[in-house]
Amino acid sequence: MSVAMSIVDIAVSRLNEEGGARVMKVNVTVGELSGVEAGAVEFCYSACAMGTAAEGSELVIERVAARAVCGECAREFKPDNPLAICPQCGAFGGRIVSGEELYVDNISVE
C-alpha cells in the first residue's frame, strides 16, 4: 500500500514540476527480488490515485527477472533459491546483478 502511495506521489510531483493537467499512465519497474509484490501494487494503485491528479491513470509494471553472477566462475545465472547457488560450480552467494529494481521509469501526462 505504501509503495503504491509513493508511486502516486512521485508521479504527481513530477507532473507538477513539468506542468500538465493530469497523469495518464505511469511506467514502473519492479524487480523480482525487490520485496514488492507487483500484483499487490496493481491492486492498491487505483485506490491510492483517487482524488489526485493521477486518478484513473493506468499503471504499467515492467517486471525484471533476478540474475546473479557467480563470484567463483563468473557464470551468470538465475538465482532460483535464496542462497544464489551457482549451477555450474556450486559456489553460493552469487552477486545479484538484476532483480532488485523498484523505480518509476516515466509518466505520460496530458
Next chain:
Amino acid sequence: MRIIDVKKDVLSKNDQIAAGIREKLRQRGIVAINFISSPGSGKTTMLVKTIEDLKSRVPIAVLEGDQQTDNDARKIAATGAPVIQINTQSACHLDAAMVEEALEKLGFAGPGFLFIENVGNLVCPASYDLGEEMKVALVSVTEGEDKPVKYPKAFRSSSAMIITKTDLLPHLDLDMGRLLDYSMKVNQSLKVFHVSAKTGDGMDDWYDFLLSLLQER
C-alpha cells in the same frame, strides 16, 4: 499526451528522510538499532532485559512499532526508559516519516542508544531504512532452522542476528548448525549472538558489542 522521464526510486522519499534522521542521530551521539523479527521472537523481552542491565551506564530510549495497542510500550515504560509507541494501523512496517515524527515527541537528547522495535514481520521492514546505525534480526530457537533462507532480505540487510530463548534448547530438536550455516550463506558478515533474556545467558556478549558501537563514536 507526452512522456516525461522520471527514473526515481520508489523508496527515495523514505531514504531521503532516513538520511536526515541518521545525520541528526550521529550529531547527538545516538546509536540507533532497528530490531526486526517475526512476531513473538522476543524483541520486547530482549529490550526490557537490555535496558535493565545497561540503564545505569548508558541512556536508552525506545520507539515501539506495532499495528495496534501500546502493550509493548507499557512494558518498556516500566523500566523507566523514555518510549514512544507508534501504531502503524494497516501498515506492516515502520517507515522513516513515522520515526522522524516519533523522535520529535521522544525528545531524546543523547548520547546513548535508541532502540527501534519494528513491527513483527520479516518481509517489509527489511526494505525500509529508518536512519538506523544497523538492523539486527532476531530469531527464536522455536522458529526452526530456515528463517534466514525463507526471508533472506531481512538477514542480508541486518548486521547482526540474535538467536533468542536459548534456555528452551533442551526441549527442542533444533539443528543449530543448520541455522548458523543458512544464516552465513545468506550473509557472511552477520554477527551472531546466542542469548536467553530469561536466564541472562549470552547477554554479556551482546552488551559488549553494543557498547563497542557507542565507543566507536
